[in-house]
Structure formats: C-alpha cells, structure tokens
Amino acid sequence: MVLAIILTIIVIGSVAFHLLTPWTLTELGSNWQSMDAMLHISFAITGVVFVAVTLFMVLAIVRYRHRPGRKAQYSPDSRRLELWLLGLTTVGIVALLAPGLVYYYDFTRTPDDAMRVEVVGEQWRFAFRYPGESGQLGRTSIEHVTSDNPLGLDPGDPASQDDIVIPAGGDLHLPVDQPVELVMRARDVIHSFFVPEFRAKMDMVPGMVTSFWFTPTRTGTFEALCAQHCGVGHYNMSATVNVMEREAFEDWLGEQQTFGEHLAALGDRDEDDEVSWGRELATSEGCMACHSDDGSRDVGPTWLNLYGREVTLEDDSTVVADEEYIRRSITDPRAQLTKGYPPAMPAYDFDDDELDALVAYIRSLQDDENNNPDAPDTNAER
Amino acid sequence: MVTVASADAHEHHEPQSFITKYVWSQDHKVIAIQYSLTAIAVGLVALVLSGLMRIQLGFPDSGLVDASSYYQFMTLHGMIMVIYLLTALFLGGFGNYLIPLMVGARDMVFPYLNMLSYWFYLVSVLVLMASFFVPDGPTGAGWTLYPPQAITGGTPGADWGILTMLLSLAIFIVAATMGSLNYVTTVLQARTKGMTLMRMPLTVWGIFVASIMALLAFPALFVAAVMMMLDATMGTSFFMPAIIAMGQQLPHEGGSPLLFQHLFWFFGHPEVYIVALPAFGLVSDLISTHARKNIFGYHMMVWAIVIIGGLSFFVWAHHMYVSGMNLSFGFFFAISTLVIAVPTAIKVYNWILTLWKGDIHLTVPMLYAIGFVVTFVVGGLTGLFLGNVIVDIPLADTYFVVAHFHMVMGVAPILVVFGGIHHWFPKVTGRMMNDTLGRLHFWITFLGTYVIFFPMHYLGVLGMPRRYFDYDYEFIPQSALDLNTFITIVALVVAAAQILFLYNMIWSAFRGRPSGGNPWGATSLEWQTPQTPPGHGNWGPAVPEVHRWAYDYNVPGASADFVPQTEPQRGPSQGHGHGPEQPGEKGHS
DSSP: OHHHHHHHHHHHHHHHHHHHOSOOOOOOOBSTHHHHHHHHHHHHHHHHHHHHHHHHHHHHHHHHBOOTTOOOOOOOOOHHHHHHHHHHHHHHHHHHHHHHHHHHHHHHOOOTTOEEEEEEEETTEEEEEEOTTTTOOOOBOGGGOBTTBTTOBOTTOHHHHTOEEEOTTOOEEEETTOOEEEEEEESSSOEEEEOGGGOOEEEEOTTSOEEEEEOBOSOEEEEEEOOSOOSTTGGGOEEEEEEEOHHHHHHHHHHSOOHHHHHHHHHTOOOOHHHHHHHHHHHHTTGGGTOOSSSOOOSSOOOTTTTTOEEEBTTSOEEEOOHHHHHHHHHSTTTTOBTTSOSOOOOOOOOHHHHHHHHHHHHHOOOGGGTOTTOOHHHHHO | OHHHHHHHHHHTTOOOSHIIIIISOOOHHHHHHHHHHHHHHHHHHHHHHHHHHHHHHHOGGGOSSOHHHHHHHHHHHHHIIIIIIIIIIIIIIIIHHHHHHHHTOSSOSOHHHHHHHHHHHHHHHHHHHHTTSSTTOSOOSOTTOOTTGGGSTTSTTTTHHHHHHHHHHHHHHHHHHHHHHHHHHHHHHOOOTTOOGGGSOHHHHHHHHHHHHHHHHHHHHHHHHHHHHHHHHTOOOSSOOSOEETTEEOSOOSOOHHHHHHHHHHHHHHHHHHHHHHHHHHHHHHHHHHTTSOOTTHHHHHHHHHHHHHHGGGOGGGGOTTTTSOTTHHHHHHHHHHHTHHHHHHHHHHHHHHHTTSOBOOOHHHHHHHHHHHHHHHHHHHHHHHHSHHHHHHHTTBHHHHHHHHIIIIIHHHHHHHHHHHHHHHHHHSBOOOHHHHHHHHHHHHHHHHHHHHHHHHHHHHTOBSSOSOOOOTTSOHHHHHHHHHHHHHHHHHHHHHHHHHHHHHHHHHHSOBOOSOTTOOOSGGGGOSSSSOOTTSSTTSOOOOOSOSOOBSOTTOSSSBOOTTSOOSSTTOSTTOSSSSTTOOOOO
C-alpha cells in the first residue's frame, strides 16, 4: 500500500512540477517556434503515457497485492489486446514523428536570401567573419594562420580582401529579422555554437565546414556558448551576440576594417625586431592558446597592459610584473601564481634571448589608455 | 548431447585446492562472482567520482575539484559505469551465473576461455585504474573520447591518460569477446533436453541477444581505439585533420573527426541495449516470479528483444544530429529511432499486464522491479524527445540528455541489478539478504535518483549545457544553481546509502537467514538444483529434463502456485501450450 501511495505521489508530483517549474525555456529569440511547439507536443503525449502506465501499476498493486488465499489468473497472452496496444503506440509515435520531420525539413533548407556569416572556434573562444561587399567569404587555410591572421585567410584570394574579421573575443552582430546562415569552422578541436534563445545549434568540426540557419526575431544581446566538450576551458567558451536593427547593423559593419585594410596597416607597422620575434615565439610556442593580447580573459591572464602592473598572487600578496617576474612566470609558472587562475601552465625552457624577446613583446602590449608611445596599431584596432 | 557428455567428463576433475577452486577457477559460478565483485568494486570508484563532480556543481566555491580533475572524473565516471560496471556485471556476472543454470548445462561450453575472459577483464580494470597514476592523470575527454580533443593538449590526460584508456578498452573488448562467444555458444549448444529456445526464461533471452550484439558492436570500438592510438603515437591521420592546437600546427592532415563518431556510436548505441536487454530479461523474470503469474505475451517479449537488438544497429547517428554530418541523415535516423520505441513500449505494457490480476508479493526484488519500470518509462519517453531530430536540436548537449541517459541506462539497469542480486543471492550463498535493509536501500535509492534526475530535464530545457565545470551565464538564474546544490545534496545521500547495500550483501553472505533451495517458489531450472549453492557441475548425477516453459505460476488445477520446468506435463491438454509444439496456440481467456 505504501508503494501505491508513493507511486501516486510521484505521478502527481511530476505533473505538478512540470506545470509549476520555474526552470523552463528561455524567451524565444529566433524563428524556431516549431522546436518549442514540438517540445510541448512531446511533453503532452509522453506525459499522458507516463501517467497512464504508472497509475495502471498503482491500480494493479492496490487490487492484486498479495493477500492470503489470493490466486493469480493464468493468462499467457491476449493477441487482441496486444494488437490494440501495438496500434495505439504506433499512432502516438507517428503523431510525434510526422510533424517533427515536417519541421525538420525547414531546418535542412537554408533560405536563398540568408546572410552568410562565418564562426570560427578555437580553444576557448569564438571569432567571426563577414563576407564584405563581394558577398563571398575568401578562401582559408590552416597554413595561413598567424597571430595577425587568426582565421587563416588566404591573402592572395581577391574575395578575402573585403572580408571583415572579428577576432576572438569580439561580438557577433546580426540584423534582426534577417535569415542568417552560420558557416562554421574550428581551428583545433570540435566546438559547438549554441545560443539558448535561438534554440538551434551545430557542431564546428576541424577539417570541414558545417552550417545551420536561423532568423533572429528580437533585438538585444544574447550569450553564445560552446556545447561540445572541447577541453579544460570548455565551460568558459562564450561570446556575445548582438542583434540590432538593420540600420544600426549596417552602420556598425561600415565602421569595421576589412582584411585588406588590416594587411595594409600591418605593412606600415613600425616594430622593433625583438618584439616581432617575441610575437612569433608566442604564436608558435602556443602561448596565445591561453593568454590573450587584447585584454580578454582566457585560461591565463591577459598580456595586454601586463608589464609594469601590480599583480595579486594566490596568497593575496602583490608583485609588480617586471622583467624578472615575467621571466620567472615562464620558466617556473607555479612559483608566483596569479590569483583566480588555475595552475594550468607547464614550465617552459627557453633560451635567454628568447625570453628577452617574449618580455619585449609583452612589454609592447599596452593600449592607448596607458599612453604608451610604443603601442602597436593593431591592438588599438581590436 | 555431446556437450553434456563432455561436461560430465569434466566433473571428474573437480578442483580441490583453494587456488584452483576460487582463483584460477573454470567454474562459471565462481567466475560470475569474480566478475560481479570486481565490477561492483570499480563501480564504487565511479560512484565516488560522481560525488566529487556533484560537489563541484552544487558548491562551486568549495574549490575541492579543479577544472582538469572535474573533466577527468566525469570521463572515468561515465566509462566505468557503462562498460566496466554495467556491461561486465550483466554479461560476466549475471550471464555467467545464470545461463548454464537456466538452460540446464553443467558449465559454460568453453570453461577455460571463460576463465581467461575474467582475467582479461581484471587486467583491463587494472590498466584503467593505473591511469590515475600516470603523468597528468587519466583522460578528461568525456566518455565519448572525441578526437581531436582527446589527443590534443587542451584536454587533461591527452598523452598517457588517453593511451591507458584506449589500451584498457581494447583489453576489455578481448575479454567481452571471449565471454560473449561462450554465452552464445552455451545457449545454442548446451541446453538440456526439452529446453527449446521458446521455453528459455527471458533472462537468458536478454543476455543471449545482448551477447550477440556485443560480438558485433565491440569490434567497431576496438578499431576506433586502435586507430586513435595510431593517430596519437605513430603520426597517422585517421581522425586528425590539419589543425592548430595550443598554438602549434600539428603534423596531421586529411583525417575526419566524424569518422570516429560514426565508429564510436556504431558501438555506442548497441551498447545501450547490451546493458538494457539483460535488464529487460531479468526484470521480466522478477516480475513474473513475484507476481506469481506467467509473463504476459512471452512470444511478443522474445520477439521484442530480438527486434530491438537488430534495430539498435540502425539508429546510431541519432547521437550525431548536430555533429555536422549531412542533415539529410536526420530523416532516416529519426524514423529508425522512433520505430524502436514500438517494441520497447510493448515490453513495458507486458510487464504491467503481468502485474494485472496477479498475486503481487511486494518483496524487495519486486520493489526494485517496479522501481525499474517507473524509471525506465521516464527515461524511455524522454528518448522520444531526443530521437525526434527537431526536438533534439535545442536539447542536444544539455542537461536534458544527462537526465535522459542516467534514467534510462544508468538508474534503471542498476535498479535491476539490485533486484537481481536480492533475488538470486539465496541461490549463490544459500542465505537470504536482510529484508529491512533491502527495503530501506530501495526507498532511498529509487526516490533519491528520481528526485536527482527528474528536475534535471528542466535544466536542459532551460538550455544549461552539459560537461560544464562552472555556470557563469546570465540566462541561467540563481534558482537553477540552487537546484544544482539541492541535487548534489540528494546525490550524496543516495551515494552514502549504497553502504547499506554493501553491508547487507556482506553481512547476509555469512549471517543471513538460510534460504533453502527455492525460497521464492520459482519455476526456472536454477532453483531446482540438488544443492544450494549448486555444486561443481550443477546438477549432481543427472542433468534435468525440461517439460514446460518457465512461467507456470498459478496454473489452474495445479496443487502449488508454481510448477517447476522439470515437472512433466500430465496430459496432452495441460500446460497451455507454451512449448514449441504449439507455438501459435491461442485460446486463453
């Protein structure tokens, strides 16, 4: 009897929880009402089955629990009942599947007027690219990737000259009510681009281009996050999506520098040889996987404005990030750990002149607000 | 029968020394106990890991676990529970113990191979445990081990950890292959006189079909593991395209990460049923025995097991709807996935129809069986959400998935394991498990897991992604994080309550009430052995002969409320025809 009562409470409690739960869908921000509708249909149909099956068991337990003298009925099967149940189940399944597949067909068909935007995933950040006036995204290759060309655009491809690259850490801007096709790449491992309010998501797979489409239906800012386990920083991989009115979007896009302009500016860069070498080392040795050069938070502290700043260590003491501190942080990273960051960095064994170059590069990373006359142009642009 | 004769000859060599009897044993019953105890031990490790994970999720400020350890614990928890606990326990534990006894054989057909199977399994467990002690610890790639992530620097344990994991899996697959060959051959070749296929208990059917599936599915994982090992050590590029990992371009190009996913899930989805089908079989027998009523629709139940087993090889890519594979595949896999729900639903109906008009004894095994049905119904129904591709797209990789698979292939099979252990413990030890402790453990475990996983679905609907070490996002309200804290507290209570079960098992093995040979009044052959626990060779001088199916409970006109399978039919009109002679007979009202 206790069992029957508790099973009844489970049924009532589950239904009540479903109706009263504060944890439910976020407010829809895209055209995929169909996904919400199918979710509700699924809850309704499966909910009925759950209640029916469980209450049937409750009834069986109440009526047929053991009492002295009870005998069970000997009834091996009933072909008619079994066929009825088979039929009803099939109807339920078709009721879920048929509308589901019709809606899914929409998802597989990208509208012709969809605006293409590229998303590129890397551990643990998103970068974006717009096709520019040509309407075409330029060719890319992993071999072209450098810290000045993080998405690996082919500088020789005319279509890439007018592309607009929003490097990792930047926001994705989209015009409202405009169908968007996100074409997606990954530089290192598999990631996924997921904005809960947009519902749709898709993995970004290295070595191939994936895509999906949606239409943002309301303006505002949304959080995009990675939904496919991509390593130790997976939970921190996110970006902001800014859905704007069409005019505001056009204005914003017009202000961005094209890839061609970016290359031209690099050519004019007046930079110390040691700083250049430090930049190359930082890229080739993998420093930039965990440290940003633009102030954004990553696995490790950013290098922007690091030099000369006061750093709070794990034991709450402070130290000024001078040359000696930076060198020690590279060769023995756990000696003076910055507060709030995991002890994730391996010790590096660089030659003295390599360390000098890295320090020079880090020293050069000062933005305009710090009024450092050495600041390279590229950082201000970001 | 040839095999029976050879098994008889085998009996003359009954081992005497402790070593040959309990360590290098070729007796299926001892091997079953070895398998079970090893699986439970390694399962406890996985349970502790889940507790540590839950502490991080419920109390993120505690600082007990860092991100690397979190992902390592998560990976090992999943892999151990699915492979090294559930698969090993159902096939190596229950399968080994019950198949020969239930089909009336003296032992497995290949006893030496059976022994090797256990020792390979033990080595695979030891290699897996060793990965805690290699440089940088075990892999943190998630139990799905997707490359390139599994073998690149941003993931914990990407050097030694992943290699020990893959090596351990390869060894496990060798063990599972030797075991499964044995189970399949024994069922096909060593059944006693009169034990036709359609008279076998559903337990045997479930394990039999699961073993065939293991033989077909595990090779896909084996080649995937070998290929990934080659990618990681020999510079091949099966799964590795040209990438820049941790700032450096790796010397790979042209490989396909999706290829691994196809291989993994070609194994991975049948694997769900390799765990589920034995659970289906066991629970059918628990319900029938303790409701004192024949299983409803036996033929349908057998065919459902066979059809589910077959179909489960055609649904794997429903795990990959948003993986970037061609979207057109979604149509096919959504249809095949939802079709498999039909035979599965039939099984649920038949369980509850077996209860109807029964004589339901709410024993501890029956409680677990009913707990299983409730949990499995929830987990099965949420499978209809995730199998339906349009609903899966928003829910994929969220807590909805975590809740779903824990219900359907975590909690539900584990409840069957507990019920099965309570049910067959008297046969294995000759003693009953303690009833009060059993009930207490049931209620805490059943209600606790329901309270843990039911609300978790709604965190998934909200959009909370899985495999997150920490949740610092605007769209996630504080109340969701509070719910996580609540879930953690319940999870820790449930985890601690497992001590009740362990204590009950150990205490009862030595001090439990003597049970006699057939305490539940069950019909199937294992309860009819001359000795309890059964001696070497199981049956004494003569193997039993079978005259009826395994579900003759409350047969009209019979004196007792059960008729053992060994009991001869009294006349041509008796027995309601569930032998092979009248397979299609109707006429029961």
